[in-house]
Amino acid sequence: MAHPASSHRLRPLRNAWRRILRGCLALDDRGLWLVVGGMAALYLLILSGLTQPLDERLNLLVVLGGVALLHNRLSPGWQPRPGRRSRWLGVALLLAVLWRGQRILGFDFLSSLLPLFTGLGLALLAAPIHELRRFWQAFAILLLLPLLRLLWWAVPTGPFQWASAWLAQQALIICGYPAVRQDLTVSIPGSSVTVAQLCAGINSMLLLFAVAAIFAVLFPMRRPWQNILMVLVAPALALLVNGVRVAVLALILGSPLPNREWWFEFFHLQWGSYVFSAIAMQLFLWCYVGWMERQVARVEAR
Secondary structure (H helix, E strand, O other): OOOHHHHHHHHHHHHHHHHHHHHHHOOOHHHHHHHHHHHHHHHHHHHHHHHOOHHHHHHHHHHHHHHHHHHHHOOOOOOOOOOHHHHHHHHHHHHHHHHHHOOOOOOOHHHHHHHHHHHHHHHHOOOOHHHHHHHHHHHHHHOHHHHHHHHHHHOOOHHHHHHHHHHHHHHHHHOOOOOEEEOOEEEEOOEEEEOOHHHOOHHHHHHHHHHHHHHHHHOOOOOHHHHHHHHHHHHHHHHHHHHHHHHHHHHHHOOOOOOHHHHHHHHHOOOHHHHHHHHHHHHHHHHHHHHHHHHHHHHHHO
8 A cells, every 4th residue: 555645745646647648649630740849859869879989970960950940841731641551661661760770789880870760761751652752851951870880981081181280280380489390290399199080080071070960950041152162161171170179188288287198189189079060060160051041142132
C-alpha cells in the first residue's frame, strides 16, 4: 500500500503526464509529424553524443539546425498527406534507423547516412513518393554529413599544415615578434610549436564549409557564382583563423604565465580550440550578411 505522503508527492508528476497525453491526443497530423521529427532529431543527437567525436557532433548539430529552419517555410495550412506506399516505406526507414543506430560502435561512414535516411523517412510520412522533390532542400542539407565525412578522409592535411604554419609566422611578425619557420615548426624566442595533422584546421574548415553550404541553400545570393564564392571563402576564413590560433599557442608557451601549460592544452585540445572556430564563423556571417545587405540595397535603389 502506497504511503499517503509519497502519493501526494507523485500527484504533480501524474498530472503532468496526463496533460502531455491530452496534448498529444489533441495534435493534428502536422503536430504529430513535427513531434516524430523532433524525437528523431533528439535520438540522432543522443546517438552522436555516445558514439561520435565532438567535431562530428557539431557538424550534426549545424545540419539539423539548418533543416529545422525549413519548418518556417511551410505554409500555415500545410498538413502531411502521405501515400499508402510512402507511409509504410517511411515507417520502415525510421525503424531501420533505430535498428542500425543500436549497432553503431564508433566513427564510421554509415553513421553519417543515418540523418539522411531519417529525413527521407519523415518526408515519406509527409508526402507521396512522386512529391518528394519538394523536400530537396532538406535532402541537400542532410547530404552534407556524408560529404563532410568523405572530405575528412580524402583531403590531404599536409598543405593545410604548411599554410597554418606560414600564417602563424606572418601573424607573429606583424605583431612584432621575430618568428622563424622551419617547415611545419614556428619558433619565437622562448617557444616553438609544430603544426601536427590534427592542428591543420581541417575540422574547422569543414564546419564552415557546411555552414556556408546551408546558407547557400536557405538564403541564396542573386547569382550562382556568388554562392560558390562564399562556400569557398568560408573554409579560407577558417584556415586564416587557425593560423592565428597557432600563433597564439606559440605566444602562450613563450609567456611567463605560471599556468601556461594549462592554457596551451585548453586552446590546443580542449574547448578553447572551438573559440577560434566560433570567431571564424562570426567572420563568415559578417561577410555573408554584409554582402547580402549590399545586394538588397542595390535592388531597392533601382
